Amino acid sequence: MSVFAVEYVYAVGSEAARDEHRPKHREFLAELGAAGDGLALVASGPYVDGSGALLLISAPTQAALAETLAKDPFAVNGTIAAxxxxxxxxxTGELAHHA
Structure with a gap:
């Protein structure tokens, strides 16, 4: 199992769509791994400047993670530009046990 740093860059002008879909986005993240696919959310949160977010996710492969992230309500609804x-x-540090 590997840990992946995922960076979302939000689409310009997507604030209203993010506000609308944020509850489903957070539900999606909270449920990672519930399907027995080996994924698990380690930590996530938006950048303070509102430009995007950083997610740390444990996953068996990068391909499996990318496939799953394509189903994130933020991705489905066009709020992610990159x-x-x-x-x-x-x-080292508090997250070292995830390595």
Whole structure:
């Protein structure tokens, strides 16, 4: 299992759509792994400047994670302009047990 840093860059002018779909987006994130697919949310939250968000997700593969993230209500409803997924190794600190 690997940990991935996922960066969402929000689409310009998507504030109203994000507000509308935020409850379903958060529900989607909270349910990661419920299907027995090996995914688990480690942490997530928006950037303070409103430009996007950072999500840390444990997943078996980057491909499986990308496939799942395509179903995020934010993605489905066009609020994400760019997505970056990077495998990350938390070797020290409070999240090191996820490595």
């Amino acid at each position: 997505l970056r997924i990077s495998e990350w190794s938390p070797v």
